[in-house]
Amino acid sequence: MKSADSMIGPMTGSMNGRMAGSMSGTYPSRVRTDRLNVPSNATMRMDQENLRAVDPAVADALAGERTRQEETLAMIASENHVSEAVLEAQGSVLTNKYAEGYPGARYYAGCEYADEVEELAIDRAKELWGAEHVNVQPHSGTQANQAVYYSVLEPGDRILSLDLNHGGHLSHGHPANFTGQIYDVEQYEVDPETGYIDYEGLRETAESFDPDIIVSGYSAYPRTVDWEAIQAAADAVDAYHLADIAHITGLVAAGVHPSPVGVADFVTGSTHKTIRAGRGGIVMCDEEFADDVDKSVFPGGQGGPLMHNVAGKAVGFKEALEPEFEEYAQTVVDNAETLAETLQGHGLSLVSGGTDNHLVLVDLRESHPDLSGGDAEDALAAANVVLNGNTVPDETRSPFDPSGIRAGTAGLTTRGFDAEAMREVGDLIHRVIDDAESEDVIYEVGERVVELCREYPLYE
Helix, strand or coil: CCCCCCCCCCCCCCCCCCCCCCCCCCCCCCCCHHHCCCCCCCCCCCCCHHHHHHCHHHHHHHHHHHHHHHHCEECCCCCCCCCHHHHHHHCCHHHHCCCCEECCEECCCCCHHHHHHHHHHHHHHHHHHCCCEEECCCCCHHHHHHHHHHHHCCCCCEEEEECHHHCCCHHHCCCCCHHHHHCEEEEECECCCCCCECHHHHHHHHHHHCCCEEEECCCCCCCCCCHHHHHHHHHHCCCEEEEECCCCHHHHHCCCCCCCECCECEEEEECCCCCCCCCCEEEEECHHHHHHHHHHHHHHHCCCCCHHHHHHHHHHHHHHCCHHHHHHHHHHHHHHHHHHHHHHHCCCEEHHHCCCCCEEEEECCCCCCCCCHHHHHHHHHHCCEECEEECCCCCCCCCCCCCEEEEECHHHHHHCCCHHHHHHHHHHHHHHHHCCCCHHHHHHHHHHHHHHHHHCCCCC
């Protein structure tokens, strides 16, 4: 089987969430600094004079977005805050350069500096993850996955992946995604009792389904992944193994989560989540698959690379190679554990009973059966805590308004939040969940969140 040659509506990126703006309840607008007796340090520096002169509407929107980020807790597990160095790289003159092809083999002249930047990104990625071959051009994690599928699969081939409600991702075979439309998809699940991946069940499903590729790596799974167990299942049926580490790229790079590099045939990821680099995707593989992967990225799946994003990746990878990044990644995990323990202390139920990585998944059905994850999301957003309603295993509600919420700690850790601050965040989240219809509670929590944001500024 192996050969190297060979509708639902709009939701969050993982498709585990809910439709933005869809509320079954009514909640006040977000608590803002200008409504509080709290000094703001979120004033935009006057470094966008040209933009404001040309397009004040966009300038205002960007100023508002920066203020929003500085005055809210970014706890969507797929988000983080990049450094100002990464922002500068992504807003650079490389925006102007077409660089179709690869370093040393471009379709256009004038690519010497584009080559230099891309080679830096590749070399740094190889050092971070220990990969033999790296392609840094995918525009997103989904397009990185697409490149792998195109490199080794034919239409109608079989994919075995984790069910979306159990923590999988759209690009792993959901019918609303191209994977579910082009390939024959079967899905495995987590154990309903433990919330952990059922590796034995996965292998049994693989043996009965006989897939061409097994996909591991998840968007809403709070536990360590046993890559070797999944590789053994793939080997048993002569299938490829794609490990999608989109959420945990930084944790893997720092060594606080086991790495699938050298275990799985292909490793893909996003570069803007826990790794804090320029927005986009990445593919890693052994040299035997290098040509097929590169051809699947370009010209197979996309045109010219976004070289300003590649520059952002290069800068973020350099930052991740610094010794302090390991401390950061470990703190992300420690903060998630603190958050999990705090929420559990308030009687909230967590899928799998806790976390090993950067996220917690709360199942509200037992503790708050009348509160949906969507309403919890809306109430928390009004209190300046930004996370997402999320489906949970054996979901009983609509994916538009699911039974759980997902919260991540990467962004808060970037701001400097420690265990004490995370405990307070957990207390504040519970306070809103426990009284989600109280405007007074939402206002009081929102006021404290803004104060916390002032204590842990984003861009000083």
